[in-house]
Amino acid sequence: MEKEKKCCCNCGEKDDRIEQVKETIESNKETKGALIPVLHKIQHLYGFLPEDVLHLVSEGLDVPMTEIYGVATFYHFFSLEPKGEHIIRVCLGTACYVKGSQLLIDKLSQILGIEVGNTTEDRKFTLEATRCIGACGLAPAMMIGEKVYGRLTPDDIPNILEEYK
Numbered sequence: 001m002e003k004e005k006k007c008c009c010n011c012g013e014k015d016d017r018i019e020q021v022k023e024t025i026e027s028n029k030e031t032k033g034a035l036i037p038v039l040h041k042i043q044h045l046y047g048f049l050p051e052d053v054l055h056l057v058s059e060g061l062d063v064p065m066t067e068i069y070g071v072a073t074f075y076h077f078f079s080l081e082p083k084g085e086h087i088i089r090v091c092l093g094t095a096c097y098v099k100g101s102q103l104l105i106d107k108l109s110q111i112l113g114i115e116v117g118n119t120t121e122d123r124k125f126t127l128e129a130t131r132c133i134g135a136c137g138l139a140p141a142m143m144i145g146e147k148v149y150g151r152l153t154p155d156d157i158p159n160i161l162e163e164y165k
């Protein structure tokens, strides 16, 4: 007998995400442009687009995998890799850049041991560079989740990261 799949967060709940994906495919398959809403649903459910689930989409919507990957990599809100618990977004907009936001990225990379676009092995942090986050008066700025940190120097980074450990 097939073992019931449990939710990934150890809450003990049944993991019914794959059923939800199948339902979404079913209810969208006759719709033109169904791929993007289906991918949105998967991104929402999993936090990224797992390859095995994308194969289901390919079969269900009759769309080649190459096309799915093309769409998934074109739109920044889709991710093909699992993201960390905390997403760090360092602003590389003009105001922040001229005030040294690259130095913040360098420091974060050094401490976390990852490059921009990557996630730490323990899945705690994902490091991203972003366009203007609307806090130019606080340049150089970054966000962790929804929280904005401004007027930063590289020396501020270790203490900020401590808040999330």
Ligand code: FES
Binding pocket: 091, 092, 093, 094, 095, 096, 097, 131, 132, 133, 134, 135, 136, 137, 139, 141
């Ligand atoms: S340029 Fe960084 S917040 Fe605007």
